[in-house]
Amino acid sequence: MQIAxxxxxxxxxxxxxxxxxxxxLKDExxxxxVDADADAPNLDLLFGVEMWEEEKELIGAKVAKINTSTCIRCGICAERCPYDCIKIVDGNYVVNELTCEGCGVCKLVCPVEGVITLEEVRSGIVRKTTTKYGFPLISAQLDVGRPNSGKLVTEEKEWAKRIMKEKGIEHMIVDSAAGIGCQVIASLGGxxxxxxxxxxTPASLSDVKRVYKVVQHFREPAYLIINKADLNPSFKGxxxxxxxxxxxxxGEIPYDRAIPKSMVMLKPVVEAFPDSKASIALKEIAEVVKEEILE
Incomplete structure (x- = not known):
């Protein structure tokens, strides 16, 4: 089973x-x-990961390159660039690789053939390790200014499926990114x-409604956990x-200072402070997950 x-x-x-x-759930x-937040992965921090056993590069993005030796400096590319990423530096037109989306408009409008090319660059890395708890963890890191975060998440899940098949692993638990962007869509797909x-809070309600629409698109059953449930008891939304x-x-999890303390210790709160209010609530939720979902 795959749980997002x-x-x-x-x-x-x-x-x-x-x-x-x-x-x-790991012992049973x-x-x-799978940490599917390629922009800001953090499951490795919560599980105290110190090194990665294997890493793979994802080459998928493209950026424009201008050959300054053959460029006639007409400036049409800078005028037409929809992302405003071509600037004059020391008298030459130069592409800012961090903002270039590789759309190819500059190459299309350039009057001199071959001056502007689109070159493939790395979007990020996908990496694997075995945690100190014995289960594998797949994570990814998107390079700064690069697109294709959704492709990174898809590659993570495909790698996880191969490991599941090789080692006879039953379940995949995917920690999605925030929002409803391509990373989340890739997380929920399948x-x-x-x-x-x-x-x-009203903000959280608004956003969980949005992500629920994505869940509905994939026709997946959904369950809800209310965290910090006692901070705003009058809010019934x-x-x-x-x-x-x-x-x-x-399940409902009360606000508990043990959670940020456990983060500093690089441990899940249920390990660091097993008798805390949050841990007791999380243990009850885990039992429901076993009975209602995994069984």
Missing amino acids: IASGKGGVGKSSVAASLIYL YSLIA ADVAILVAEP LYEFAEEEGIPII
Whole structure:
């Protein structure tokens, strides 16, 4: 089974919840973890990863290059560039690689053939390790200014599937990125179940509604976890939303200072502070996940 944990909004505790559920399920089930936030991966931090066993480059992006020796300096490319990434530097037209999207407009409008070329560059890396807890972790890191974060996540999941087949691993747990962009779409695509994490605020409600629409697009069953549930007890929007959409709420986690403390220790809170309020709630949620989803 492939379980995607998503939130629609950053900062609601999605990765902390994901790390704790993975930790609580690892002894009873064979599983692989995938950190699908290529912009800002952090599952490796929560599991205390110190080194990667294997890394692969993803070559997929393109950037424009201007041959200054044959350029006639007409400036048409700079005028037509939709991303305004061509500037004059020391009398030459130069492409800013961090903002170039490789669209090819500059090459199309250049009056001199061969002056501007589109060259492939690295989008980022996909990497694998075996955590100190015994389960494999796949992560990715998008290079600065590069597109194709969705392709990185897709490559992560494909690598995870190959490992599952080779080692007979049963389940994949995917920690999605925030928002509803291409990384999240790649995370949710092919998943069997989506677990949504939200906090009791209007902003989180708005964003979890958006990501739920993506879940509906893939026709996946969804469950909801309310994190920091006691911080805003008068806010009932999440409960009303869950009732309207028929989404089961599988747990509520109270605000607990043990969670940021456990992050500093590079451990899931259920390992670092097993008797804390948050850990007790997470253990109850793990039992529901076993009964309602994995079984």
